[in-house]
Amino acid sequence: MRVVAAMSGGVDSAVAAARMLDAGHDVVGVHLALSQSAATLRESARGCCTIEDAGDARRVADRLGIPFYVWDMAERFKQDVVEDFVAEYAAGRTPNPCLRCNERIKFAALLDKALALGFDAVATGHYAQIVDGPHGRELHRAVDAAKDQSYVLGVLDAEQLARSFFPLGDTTKPQIRQEAAERGFSVAKKPDSHDICFIADGDTAGWLAGRLGAQPGPIVDETGEVVGEHEGSFAYTVGQRRGLGLKVPRPDGAKRYVTSVDPQRNTVVVGTADLLGVDRVVGDHLRWCGPAPAGTVRLGAQLRAHGEELPATVRVDGDRVVAELDRRTRGVAAGQSIVLYDGSRVVGSATITAATRVGVTTQ
Amino acid sequence: MSTPAYLDHAATTAIRPEVIEAIAAQMGHLGNASSLHTAGRAARRVVEESRELIADRLGATPSEVVFTSGGTEADNLAVLGAWRQRHTVDPARSRLLVSTIEHHAVLDPVGRLVDAEGAKVDWLEVDRAGVVDAEAAAAAITQAADQLALVSMMWANNEVGTLQPVAQVAAAARERGVPFHTDAVQAVGHVPVAFGECGADLLSLSGHKIGGPQGVGALLVRRDVQLTPLTFGGGQERQLRSGTLDVASIRGLAVAVAAATDELDAERARLIALRDKLIQGALQLGLGIELSGAHTEGSAEDRLPGNVHLRVPGCDGDSLLYLLDAAGVQCSTGSACQAGVPQPSHVLLAMGYADEQARGALRLTLGHTSTEADVDAVIAALPGAVERARRAHQATAGRG
Numbered sequence: 162m163r164v165v166a167a168m169s170g171g172v173d174s175a176v177a178a179a180r181m182l183d184a185g186h187d188v189v190g191v192h193l194a195l196s197q198s199a200a201t202l203r204e205s206a207r208g209c210c211t212i213e214d215a216g217d218a219r220r221v222a223d224r225l226g227i228p229f230y231v232w233d234m235a236e237r238f239k240q241d242v243v244e245d246f247v248a249e250y251a252a253g254r255t256p257n258p259c260l261r262c263n264e265r266i267k268f269a270a271l272l273d274k275a276l277a278l279g280f281d282a283v284a285t286g287h288y289a290q291i292v293d294g295p296h297g298r299e300l301h302r303a304v305d306a307a308k309d310q311s312y313v314l315g316v317l318d319a320e321q322l323a324r325s326f327f328p329l330g331d332t333t334k335p336q337i338r339q340e341a342a343e344r345g346f347s348v349a350k351k352p353d354s355h356d357i358c359f360i361a362d363g364d365t366a367g368w369l370a371g372r373l374g375a376q377p378g379p380i381v382d383e384t385g386e387v388v389g390e391h392e393g394s395f396a397y398t399v400g401q402r403r404g405l406g407l408k409v410p411r412p413d414g415a416k417r418y419v420t421s422v423d424p425q426r427n428t429v430v431v432g433t434a435d436l437l438g439v440d441r442v443v444g445d446h447l448r449w450c451g452p453a454p455a456g457t458v459r460l461g462a463q464l465r466a467h468g469e470e471l472p473a474t475v476r477v478d479g480d481r482v483v484a485e486l487d488r489r490t491r492g493v494a495a496g497q498s499i500v501l502y503d504g505s506r507v508v509g510s511a512t513i514t515a516a517t518r519v520g521v522t523t524q
Numbered sequence: 525m526s527t528p529a530y531l532d533h534a535a536t537t538a539i540r541p542e543v544i545e546a547i548a549a550q551m552g553h554l555g556n557a558s559s560l561h562t563a564g565r566a567a568r569r570v571v572e573e574s575r576e577l578i579a580d581r582l583g584a585t586p587s588e589v590v591f592t593s594g595g596t597e598a599d600n601l602a603v604l605g606a607w608r609q610r611h612t613v614d615p616a617r618s619r620l621l622v623s624t625i626e627h628h629a630v631l632d633p634v635g636r637l638v639d640a641e642g643a644k645v646d647w648l649e650v651d652r653a654g655v656v657d658a659e660a661a662a663a664a665i666t667q668a669a670d671q672l673a674l675v676s677m678m679w680a681n682n683e684v685g686t687l688q689p690v691a692q693v694a695a696a697a698r699e700r701g702v703p704f705h706t707d708a709v710q711a712v713g714h715v716p717v718a719f720g721e722c723g724a725d726l727l728s729l730s731g732h733k734i735g736g737p738q739g740v741g742a743l744l745v746r747r748d749v750q751l752t753p754l755t756f757g758g759g760q761e762r763q764l765r766s767g768t769l770d771v772a773s774i775r776g777l778a779v780a781v782a783a784a785t786d787e788l789d790a791e792r793a794r795l796i797a798l799r800d801k802l803i804q805g806a807l808q809l810g811l812g813i814e815l816s817g818a819h820t821e822g823s824a825e826d827r828l829p830g831n832v833h834l835r836v837p838g839c840d841g842d843s844l845l846y847l848l849d850a851a852g853v854q855c856s857t858g859s860a861c862q863a864g865v866p867q868p869s870h871v872l873l874a875m876g877y878a879d880e881q882a883r884g885a886l887r888l889t890l891g892h893t894s895t896e897a898d899v900d901a902v903i904a905a906l907p908g909a910v911e912r913a914r915r916a917h918q919a920t921a922g923r924g
Contacts, residue, residue: 231864273919
């Protein structure tokens with residue numbers, strides 16, 4: 162098969178490319194230039210898409226003896242991921258840009274370009290497994306539970322999965338690092354990337370403030386009393402406790418959390434932990450990795466990238482999904498993705514529109 | 525797949541066997557050309573004989589040949605060295621007159637002078653064919669004569685292969701007492717270049733574009749032209765370029781210049797025929813491919829004998845490169861990358877093409893090892909590559 166190996170410059174995608182080559186495929190390395198200022202140097206261990214990352218990827222490709230190209234998808238990335246991210250926060254939601262990137266860039270723009278150029282598939286260094294099973298080409302969790310990235314791939318449909326390879330899913334991260342060292346890759350000890358790749362310093366609130374401007378407003382408690390102020394409600398996420406700077410303490414001294422964000426009124430609402438409880442999650446923008454579940458089914462629901470899987474009763478209702486959680490969980494924000502699992506198999510995903518508990522709506 | 529066809533001779537061309545032999549032989553000899561003992565004298569003799577050979581073939585005097593690490597260093601020494609020298613002697617001279625289609629080896633030092641040292645630049649525009657208007661250049665020189673520290677216009681463009689009116693612009697500069705530099709990296713060895721006759725004060729050349737080694741070149745500097753050096757140290761090369769001379773590479777450069785100029789007439793005619801065959805073949809494919817730059821069939825008066833530059837509407841140059849490479853054809857888009865991402869060519873933009881038109885560019889350049897089979901390979905590979913590249917372009921076009 163003719164395969165594009167997406168090479169970020171990190172250790173995982175390097176080993177993925179090497180494994181595809183070992184498996185006998187005709188492999189071409191492609192680094193995606195996603196940053197608007199690709200010529201910048203890496204400022205820290207975080208972030209990616211710098212000139213050094215492209216250089217690291219090229220070194221690995223040269224060592225493997227495969228062709229290597231940089232594809233400029235900065236404009237698409239800006240439109241489909243970065244601007245979407247800003248718009249979601251501005252609307253009071255908490256998006257996961259990695260899912261968005263996988264859905265719109267890596268397994269869409271990149272895959273489409275590769276197919277048009279005559280390739281058969283795309284391989285990445287994601288930790289997830291593709292298994293031929295009763296539901297066709299199934300997406301499963303990686304064996305390394307700590308590294309499992311099936312959550313951010315929950316947006317891929319059957320057609321995309323049919324054209325994808327995740328060669329690292331059966332291996333643990335330490336083994337991948339060791340394999341990279343054995344293969345003589347210069348990136349064997351390169352630190353993992355974290356957080357959001359286009360916010361190099363990790364300061365999401367500061368980055369958003371730079372885009373959206375300061376918009377001071379009140380922080381109120383559940384009774385409506387003003388207990389603090391903020392520089393923009395977009396910088397707050399349901400469940401957040403740190404950095405609230407509340408001026409009026411609760412008489413009982415209990416810790417308070419963001420319980421809801423109202424961008425229309427530019428207001429952040431805080432309350433005690435018990436108000437964060439959620440046992441019913443509703444989502445739209447349904448993406449099924451195989452056949453859509455029919456009727457009411459018992460599935461596992463994961464609500465954030467490294468969150469625990471919660472048993473749930475799930476019902477698909479037209480273009481939305483409703484998940485009743487067996488036990489209450491905390492801090493679920495609209496905009497996050499709910500990814501549904503049947504055992505280790507990823508069934509699909511949805512974008513959370515509402516998270517509620519008995520008698521209370523947080524969004 | 526048979527042997528890949530190499531059509532990127534403007535990037536670098538095959539080193540000549542006699543050059544390899546000369547370099548290998550010289551590398552076996554001990555000696556610093558600046559030393560006074562027997563070994564040093566032997567090295568110096570090789571350097572000076574090389575200098576004389578190059579001067580002879582390029583119509584210069586030996587003392588006008590300053591060896592450098594290549595074309596880029598020669599261009600930097602010319603631009604930075606001439607401007608700084610003239611500006612220091614006469615602070616009123618702060619301007620440069622530079623063509624918009626120069627190589628980055630000229631544009632970037634010019635940009636550095638503007639950004640950091642108070643220089644100002646006037647641009648020599650080109651027409652749709654990629655040629656500077658000599659009369660407009662003369663007028664621009666006349667207008668700013670007392671403020672100009674340097675005029676720089678290349679002999680032949682590296683992307684679209686157009687030859688520039690060097691003699692006319694050099695004469696206009698000479699008349700007004702302004703130093704004139706020409707980047708002749710793509711011209712030397714391909715079209716006749718006579719330094720003394722052409723009227724230039726400074727001329728850059730490179731070894732590896734003519735079958736010499738990479739990493740060596742020269743700046744021809746008229747004896748009465750003063751430059752401020754870029755490197756300081758042992759005072760080699762008329763105090764202009766300190767550093768121990770790379771005797772073997774210099775020997776290789778001289779052998780390459782001699783070989784390229786010896787065979788110039790015959791090779792030029794041969795390459796023109798291949799070039800025209802390639803142009804005709806590409807344009808007749810019915811793919812909407814267009815030729816960039818001036819072209820007169822059977823002639824190298826307005827276009828380098830080995831340069832073909834095509835624009836393929838609806839494609840990205842990097843897709844074409846990949847597909848052609850996979851089909852056994854190695855070529856270039858002609859323009860620079862930034863962090864590996866192809867940028868629209870500043871040359872095509874200067875010629876008046878829109879950003880989108882400038883993206884599907886292909887530069888196919890012929891050289892001393894090119895054959896008819898290379899041309900046939902390109903023509904055979906183009907239809908499939910263009911069709912796929914167009915589909916890929918549509919697949920990745922942004923929303924809109």
